[in-house]
Amino acid sequence: KQEVTQIPAALSVPEGENLVLNCSFTDSAIYNLQWFRQDPGKGLTSLLLIQSSQREQTSGRLNASLDKSSGRSTLYIAASQPGDSATYLCAVRGNSGGYQKVTFGTGTKLQVIP
Amino acid sequence: DAGITQSPRHKVTETGTPVTLRCHQTENHRYMYWYRQDPGHGLRLIHYSYGVKDTDKGEVSDGYSVSRSKTEDFLLTLESATSSQTSVYFCAISDEGGFDTQYFGPGTRLTVL
Numbered sequence: 001k002q003e004v005t006q007i008p009a010a011l012s013v014p015e016g017e018n019l020v021l022n023c024s025f026t027d028s029a030i031y032n033l034q035w036f037r038q039d040p041g042k043g044l045t046s047l048l049l050i051q052s053s054q055r056e057q058t059s060g061r062l063n064a065s066l067d068k069s070s071g072r073s074t075l076y077i078a079a080s081q082p083g084d085s086a087t088y089l090c091a092v093r094g095n096s097g098g099y100q101k102v103t104f105g106t107g108t109k110l111q112v113i114p
Numbered sequence: 115d116a117g118i119t120q121s122p123r124h125k126v127t128e129t130g131t132p133v134t135l136r137c138h139q140t141e142n143h144r145y146m147y148w149y150r151q152d153p154g155h156g157l158r159l160i161h162y163s164y165g166v167k168d169t170d171k172g173e174v175s176d177g178y179s180v181s182r183s184k185t186e187d188f189l190l191t192l193e194s195a196t197s198s199q200t201s202v203y204f205c206a207i208s209d210e211g212g213f214d215t216q217y218f219g220p221g222t223r224l225t226v227l
Contacts, residue, residue, distance in 0.1 A: 004156075034216065043204055043218040044157075089156070091216075101173075102147075102216070104156040 002027045002094050006105035013080055014113050021075040021108050023090035028068045031093045035064050035075050037086040038107070044089065047075070080112045117141055118219035120205050126225045133192040135222050137205030139185075146188040147206040147216070148172075148180060150199075157204065163188055195226045 003026045013019050023033070032051045036044040048057045048064040050073070056065040063076040073090055087107040094101045117140030127133050137146060148160040149172075159172030161180040169180050177199060179191045192199055205219040 036218075041221075043220045044206075046215045046217060049215045091157075102159060104158075106154065106156040 002092060002101070002103040004090060004092050004103045004105040006088075006090060006108050008108060009106070010109040010111075012111040012113060015080060015082060017080050017112075018076070018078050019080055019110075021077070021088050021110070023073040023075070023092075023105055025071045025073075025092045025103070027094055028071055029095050030068065031095050033064075033066055033073050034091045034093070035062075035073075036089045036091065038089060039086050047088075077110075080110075082112050082114050085110055085112050118205060118207055118217060120203075120219040120222050122222060123220065124223045126227065127195050128227050129196055130194050133195050133224065133226075135190045135203055135205075135224070137188045137190070137219055139188075139207050141207060141209075141217075142185060143207040143209045143217075144185075145208045145210070145214075146182065147208075148178070148188065148190045149204045149206065150174065150201040151204060151221075152201050160190065160203075195224075197226050200224060200226045 005024045030052050034049045035047040038044050048059055050057045050064055050066045061078040066073045087109045089107045091102050091104045119138045121136045145164055147162040149157040151157045158174045160174055160178050161172055163169045163182040181189045203222045206216045208214040208216045
């Protein structure tokens with residue numbers, strides 16, 4: 001059974017700092033990994049999708065990497081801003097236990113302090 | 115933002131009553147999903163659909179049923195609501211099942227008393 005872990009559960013940083021969020025998964029047989037942000041009381045907003053054949057994806061100040069062999073992904077946020085405050089979730093789509101099986105981590109709650 | 119709406123957005127009901135949640139999309143995406151989000155558990159898949167009248171179970175499907183009679187609508191029904199089904203329910207869509215981004219709706223907060 002795939003398990004997805006995100007550590008730390010919460011993180012507080014001063015504005016302008018570069019930061020890394022971590023996501024680890026136990027089963028490396030995956031199709032892709034997706035990073036989301038969730039604002040309080042809102043749905044999930046997709047940030048980046050990395051296919052299993054890719055090593056990284058970039059969008060603006062965000063860069064996500066994937067290392068399937070070690071079961072890890074990182075989300076790098078450059079020059080953090082207060083507007084980046086949210087909960088960040090990673091989700092792994094596996095290819096065992098059902099084609100549509102997506103396993104979510106429980107998230108890292110980020111607070112960027114002005 | 116992807117055109118996904120959920121209704122109702124909030125609902126309070128009593129144990130034993132039937133409840134139906136609706137997800138509506140304007141993107142003509144083939145795949146639709148129902149998740150629930152609970153503290154400490156993250157999001158868990160309830161059911162999904164890969165086309166009109168084509169549905170399958172997710173990991174927490176007990177007590178839930180779904181229907182999809184049109185591409186744009188995916189209904190989640192709690193036949194007899196229980197307090198353990200108090201949760202936030204999210205609908206998601208994707209164009210291709212395994213290789214495409216999932217887009218999420220705004221969620222429905224359901225409280226079962």
